[in-house]
Amino acid sequence: MSGAPAATTGIPAAVLDAHVVVDRGEFVLDAELRAPLGVTALLGPNGSGKTTALLGLAGLVGLARGHVRLGEEQWEGDARGRAPEQRSVGLVLAEPMLFPHLTLLDNVAFGPRARGMPRARARERAREELGRVGLADLARRRPGEVSSGQAQRAALARALATDPELLLLDEPLSALDPETRSRTRADLSHRLRDYPGVTVLTTHDPLDALTLADQLVFLEGGRVTQTGTPGEVVGRPRTAYVASLVGLNLLSGILVQKDPGWAVRLASSELALADPPAGAGEGDEVWATVNPEAVALFTDRPETSARNLWRLTVDSVTVTGQRARIHLSGEVSLVAEVTLGAVAALGITTGQQLWAAVKATEIHTYPA
Numbered sequence: 001m002s003g004a005p006a007a008t009t010g011i012p013a014a015v016l017d018a019h020v021v022v023d024r025g026e027f028v029l030d031a032e033l034r035a036p037l038g039v040t041a042l043l044g045p046n047g048s049g050k051t052t053a054l055l056g057l058a059g060l061v062g063l064a065r066g067h068v069r070l071g072e073e074q075w076e077g078d079a080r081g082r083a084p085e086q087r088s089v090g091l092v093l094a095e096p097m098l099f100p101h102l103t104l105l106d107n108v109a110f111g112p113r114a115r116g117m118p119r120a121r122a123r124e125r126a127r128e129e130l131g132r133v134g135l136a137d138l139a140r141r142r143p144g145e146v147s148s149g150q151a152q153r154a155a156l157a158r159a160l161a162t163d164p165e166l167l168l169l170d171e172p173l174s175a176l177d178p179e180t181r182s183r184t185r186a187d188l189s190h191r192l193r194d195y196p197g198v199t200v201l202t203t204h205d206p207l208d209a210l211t212l213a214d215q216l217v218f219l220e221g222g223r224v225t226q227t228g229t230p231g232e233v234v235g236r237p238r239t240a241y242v243a244s245l246v247g248l249n250l251l252s253g254i255l256v257q258k259d260p261g262w263a264v265r266l267a268s269s270e271l272a273l274a275d276p277p278a279g280a281g282e283g284d285e286v287w288a289t290v291n292p293e294a295v296a297l298f299t300d301r302p303e304t305s306a307r308n309l310w311r312l313t314v315d316s317v318t319v320t321g322q323r324a325r326i327h328l329s330g331e332v333s334l335v336a337e338v339t340l341g342a343v344a345a346l347g348i349t350t351g352q353q354l355w356a357a358v359k360a361t362e363i364h365t366y367p368a
Ligand SMILES: Nc1ncnc2c1ncn2[C@@H]1O[C@H](COP(=O)(O)OP(=O)(O)OP(=O)(O)O)[C@@H](O)[C@H]1O
Pocket: 024, 025, 027, 044, 045, 046, 047, 048, 049, 050, 051, 052, 053
């Protein structure tokens, strides 16, 4: 839900402290980004400004306003600015962008060499970095002679060979096929655990974010809409995008006391609750999440003890593996997740009307 306040929670002291404002004409990025040591994932839909934010941190696009500080160092702001090459940054893009005519070893040695390290030491450093990403045996190959996942690992080694204080990874796994992606994700996770600096990585993929990152920052329309640890975000999503990414239904409304019990008054329906949320009272705005697996579907009005029952229309059906997600709308918009067997048994098709039931105990609420 755009316009929701950015929510920040108990993350360690920020080491990267930036306010990145970039004016691209029709699009303006205005994002405050704080990242502690460890991995911060920047997530957002296409065009939300993730790449622009990374380029702003690296000094590769100019800021209209704002600042970039890393620890005690001011990289940008207060009329001071460091050129990109004066920033201690390692950058990895979706495409590895290795020099095709150089071996992996020389590709990785290039950064230390360019910073004045003698050739033999730079090669030694490169060998060490290639070893850390499992490429010691391929050091003499050229980029065209290795797989896409291996090339991406070499790009990571190249970025780390200069011992950057800030590592920026822009969709580092997005160009890989699914199998390579999952193996490279594991290698990346392993290598990042040993990297002592601040990593900011952009991704669309919740699996990348949840497996690689200590902290998540969501960007929507150029603004930060939510930050938190993976656990905090999964437990309390605050925008429809965040909720859908973590696979939950998110509804918002006003908490009302009923006789007996409590409910959330939605735009055109109500959600009966088992318990009111801690920290909220009558009349307060609250969020409610419903796991799609907790939405039971019926073709005929069921005899059910579930206190939430609606007749809804099937808008679309998406299948992943053996399960299907049924997008429903009507008095409420909900996604239900059922087995393919249930899709067949209920004969689910687009446009069909179904009864959807959710037990009050399956609704998780928290203050907005
Ligand atoms: N060089 C440019 N000149 C003008 N507009 C640009 C430029 N680069 C990006 N934009 C615009 O800025 C917005 C943000 O783009 P950006 O690439 O940062 O988004 P993103 O979140 O990384 O997207 P994706 O996930 O698709 O890579 C988009 O609307 C894009 O069209």
